[in-house]
Amino acid sequence: MFSRMRLRRIAGALLAPLALLLALPSPSVAAESAADTEVKAAVIYNLLLFIHWSKETAPPKRLRLCVVDGGELSTSLRQHENKTVQGWPLDIRRIAATPEELSSCNVILIEAGNPSALARAAALSRSRPLLVIAEGATAAEHGAMIGLRVEGGRVVFDINTGALAKSGLAASSKLLRLARTLID
Amino acid sequence: MGIRQALLRVAIAAAGLPAVALADNAVSGLSLEDLLKVEVSGASRYAQPLAEAPSTATVVPAEDIRRFGFRDMGEALQSARGVYTSQDRAYSYLGVRGFSRPGDYNTRLLVLVDGARINNPVYDQAMTGNEAPIDLDWVKRLEFVPGPSSVSYGGNALFGVVNAVLWTGSELNGTRIAVDAGDGRMGKFSLLSGGRTANGLAWVAGVAAYGRRGEDLHFPEYAASGGIAHGLDRERYLKGMFKAEWESWQLAANFSERRKSVPTAYYSSVFDRPGNYNIDRELHLDLTHASTLSPSLDQQARVHLGNYNYDAEYPFAAAINRDEARANWWSAEYQLIWSGLRKHRVLVGAEVRRYSRLSQRNFDINPYNSKLEDTHDGNAVGIFIQDEWRIAPRWLANLGLRIDRQTTAPTIASPRMALIWRPRDDLTLKAIGGRAFRAPNDYERHYADGGDSQKGNTELRPERIRTREIALDYTPTASSRLGLSHYWYTIRDLIDLETDPADDLSVFRNQAPVRAEGLEVDGEILLAGGWRVRGSMAWQRVTQDTGDAVNSPGRLGKLLIDGPLPLAGEGATLGLNLQAMSARRSLLGRAAGHVTGDLTLRSRSTTSGTWSLGLYNIGDLRYRDPVGNEQAPIDTLLRDGRQWRLRWELAL
Numbered sequence: 001m002f003s004r005m006r007l008r009r010i011a012g013a014l015l016a017p018l019a020l021l022l023a024l025p026s027p028s029v030a031a032e033s034a035a036d037t038e039v040k041a042a043v044i045y046n047l048l049l050f051i052h053w054s055k056e057t058a059p060p061k062r063l064r065l066c067v068v069d070g071g072e073l074s075t076s077l078r079q080h081e082n083k084t085v086q087g088w089p090l091d092i093r094r095i096a097a098t099p100e101e102l103s104s105c106n107v108i109l110i111e112a113g114n115p116s117a118l119a120r121a122a123a124l125s126r127s128r129p130l131l132v133i134a135e136g137a138t139a140a141e142h143g144a145m146i147g148l149r150v151e152g153g154r155v156v157f158d159i160n161t162g163a164l165a166k167s168g169l170a171a172s173s174k175l176l177r178l179a180r181t182l183i184d
Numbered sequence: 185m186g187i188r189q190a191l192l193r194v195a196i197a198a199a200g201l202p203a204v205a206l207a208d209n210a211v212s213g214l215s216l217e218d219l220l221k222v223e224v225s226g227a228s229r230y231a232q233p234l235a236e237a238p239s240t241a242t243v244v245p246a247e248d249i250r251r252f253g254f255r256d257m258g259e260a261l262q263s264a265r266g267v268y269t270s271q272d273r274a275y276s277y278l279g280v281r282g283f284s285r286p287g288d289y290n291t292r293l294l295v296l297v298d299g300a301r302i303n304n305p306v307y308d309q310a311m312t313g314n315e316a317p318i319d320l321d322w323v324k325r326l327e328f329v330p331g332p333s334s335v336s337y338g339g340n341a342l343f344g345v346v347n348a349v350l351w352t353g354s355e356l357n358g359t360r361i362a363v364d365a366g367d368g369r370m371g372k373f374s375l376l377s378g379g380r381t382a383n384g385l386a387w388v389a390g391v392a393a394y395g396r397r398g399e400d401l402h403f404p405e406y407a408a409s410g411g412i413a414h415g416l417d418r419e420r421y422l423k424g425m426f427k428a429e430w431e432s433w434q435l436a437a438n439f440s441e442r443r444k445s446v447p448t449a450y451y452s453s454v455f456d457r458p459g460n461y462n463i464d465r466e467l468h469l470d471l472t473h474a475s476t477l478s479p480s481l482d483q484q485a486r487v488h489l490g491n492y493n494y495d496a497e498y499p500f501a502a503a504i505n506r507d508e509a510r511a512n513w514w515s516a517e518y519q520l521i522w523s524g525l526r527k528h529r530v531l532v533g534a535e536v537r538r539y540s541r542l543s544q545r546n547f548d549i550n551p552y553n554s555k556l557e558d559t560h561d562g563n564a565v566g567i568f569i570q571d572e573w574r575i576a577p578r579w580l581a582n583l584g585l586r587i588d589r590q591t592t593a594p595t596i597a598s599p600r601m602a603l604i605w606r607p608r609d610d611l612t613l614k615a616i617g618g619r620a621f622r623a624p625n626d627y628e629r630h631y632a633d634g635g636d637s638q639k640g641n642t643e644l645r646p647e648r649i650r651t652r653e654i655a656l657d658y659t660p661t662a663s664s665r666l667g668l669s670h671y672w673y674t675i676r677d678l679i680d681l682e683t684d685p686a687d688d689l690s691v692f693r694n695q696a697p698v699r700a701e702g703l704e705v706d707g708e709i710l711l712a713g714g715w716r717v718r719g720s721m722a723w724q725r726v727t728q729d730t731g732d733a734v735n736s737p738g739r740l741g742k743l744l745i746d747g748p749l750p751l752a753g754e755g756a757t758l759g760l761n762l763q764a765m766s767a768r769r770s771l772l773g774r775a776a777g778h779v780t781g782d783l784t785l786r787s788r789s790t791t792s793g794t795w796s797l798g799l800y801n802i803g804d805l806r807y808r809d810p811v812g813n814e815q816a817p818i819d820t821l822l823r824d825g826r827q828w829r830l831r832w833e834l835a836l
Binding site for chain 1: 214215216217219220221241243247352354355357479480523529572577578580606609610612657659660661662663665708710
C-alpha cells in the first residue's frame, strides 16, 4: 500500500538540490551579516559606552553581556567581543535565562518575542545592578531600560530612566538626547 | 565589497553622511549618532514582539522541544495552559479552551508557518500531528496566541493562532542531523542545513523522513470479527523545506507527504482488512518582501501558492471506495505600517485569496461507480486596520477591525479591542474583547457519497464567536511568574455534524448557541541548581442546548519540570511532563479522566553528538479519547500505551 519507489523518487528529487547547496562556498557570517543586526549590534556596543556605573555598581574585571536564547543578533555582537567599554573588556555570552547564568551578567540583551525572559530580567534588575536591553516597540514599557526597535528604517531606542535608577545605573545626557522616547 | 555593503554606503550617503565613513569594517566604526542614521533592512523589524500582543501568548522554544522530547506540534503546544490533544489514528486534534469537536479537523484554529496560513481550504484543516507539512526539527519556536484573531488573519482564527517560526540560515550556520528509533519499529531521519554565502544570501534546507510499522491493535467493539487489526497502524512521511533570504526578500518552499493506514474501520468499512488509508500531500511556495518607504512608513507584501491533495481508500464489502480532494490556491497580502503620528502605530492592509480549484470526488473503484464529482472555485477578500495607541505612559490600547467577504459567506466584520495597563513594573493587566468567524468550507457544503453516509448542505451560514477575556501577568521576582486569565465566549451558528432523521444521513448544520466560561492559571518558578518548574490549571465549562459539550474536559492540569540530570555531567538534562485531564463526555458515553507522564533524559553535547531517551506515558496508562460518529461503533478510542524514543543529534 505504501509505494516505496515513489517515496524514493521524491526523496531523490529533494536531496539532489540539497546536496548542491551543501557544496556551495562555506557560509561566512563574520564577513558580511545582515545589515540590521550589524547596525543593532554596533548601536548596543555604543550604548554601553554611555551608561554610568557607580563605584558600587561597577563590574570587577570584565563587563559581561549575556544574550538570552540568542539568534542572529548575538552572532553580530561577537564582532565587539573583547573591545573595551569604559576600561573593561567586553564579554559576550549566550545564555538560557536560568538564575545561575543570569547572576553572572552585567548586561542582558533580550531579542524580540521573549516576554517571559524580559519580565524575569526586569525583576532581577530591581534588586541588583543589571542593564536590561530588549528588542521591541514596547520593550521599555515592559521593564527594559533600553528598548531597541526599528522605526522608519532606522534603529531607534527608548530609555526607561526609572528602571535605570532602580538598578543604580544612569544614562549620560547624550544618550537621553538621542533616545526616541523617555519613560519615567 | 558585497552588494550589501554598497547599498549600505548609498543609504548612508543619502542620510547626509560621507560614505567614506564606511571602511572595510562597515558599521562598527561609526559613532552612535551616525549609527542611528543608517538605513537598515531585514524582516525582523516586523516580527511582532509577543509582549505587546493583545492576548496571553505562550512561546515554546526549540530548547524546550528538545528537553521535553516533544514529537509533534500538538505535543509541544500541549505544554501551554488549557491546551489538550486527542487523536483517532487518522489525524491529531488540538483542543483549546475546552473546545474540540470529535470528527472536526481543527477548523477553528489557524496554523501559520513563518506567518503564512497553511490550513487547507477543502476541510479548513489545521494539521498539528505528523500530518503537519513541517517537521518539528525545523522549528526555532512555536508561538501560540489563544483567543479570536480574525481581526488580523480572517477566517478560522476562532480559538487561537499557532505560528511556527522556522530556523533561518544565519541562525543555523551549519548542519544538524537527527536519527530517531522507537517502539513499533519507528525510525526517523532528519537533516537541516543552513548558512549565509559571501554575497549575503542566507539559505536553509531541511528534509525529514519518518516511518512506523505500528502495533497490532485490539478493538473490543469488533470482537465479532476477531477484534484485532493486524499491522494497520502504519505511518510514513517525507517532508522537505527550503528557504532563502536576500536583502528584503524571502522565498520559502515546503513539500510534505504523509501516509497513514487507519485501523478503526471507520465509515463502516471492513474491519481488519488492509487498504484503509489516507494520504495528504501539500506544497507551499511563499514569497515575502519587507521594506521601508519613508522614515515613518514600512511596507510588507506576501504572495503564497498552495496545493493540497488528499487521497483515501475504504475497503467495503461490495467494493473499494475512493475519496479524493484537490485544491489549488494563491493568496496575496499587502500591509503598511505607519508610525508618523505620535503615540500611534497604525497598520492597514488587504488580503486576497483565490481558490482556483476546490474539488472532491468519491467513487467505487471496481466496479466503477461515481458518487461525487464536485468542483468549485472561490474567492476571499479582506481589508484590515489596527492601531496601537499609547494613551498614557502605562496604558496601551490595541484597536482593530477586519472586514471579510468570501464566496461562501456574506460580509463579516471582526473587531477586537484590547486595553493593556501596567500599574507597576511587575504587573500587567489586560482586558480583551473580540469577534472571529469561520465560513463553511467546501467539505461541509458539498461532500456527499451518493446516499451512503453523508450529504451536503449549501445553506450553511458562517459560524461566529464572541470572546471576552481579562488577564493578569505578575512577575514578583526574577525567578517566578504567575499568569491568570478568565474568559467567556459564545459561538453562534456553530457548524457541526448531525444525523438527518429523514434519511439517516450525516449532514452539517448550524447549531444552537454554545456558551463557555473558563479560568486558567499558570505559574513558573526557577529554582537553585538550574531547575525550572512550570504548572498550570484550567477550569472550563462549555455548554450547548444538549448539555455539556463533547470532548471538553472540565479541568486540565499540567506540571513540567526540567533541570540538570544528576550524575550525568555538565549539560545533561531531564524533562518531566505530567498532563492531567478530567473526564470528558463522548457522543454516547464518557471517557474517564487520566494523568499521564512523559520523561526525557538528554546527554550533554559532545563532538560525537547528543543522545536522548524519551519515555512517553511511563505508567502505561490505558486512557481513551472521544471520537466522531464516523468511527461508530467505536465511541472512545484507546490512546498509545508506554512508548519510547531514542534520539541521536549531531550539530556540524
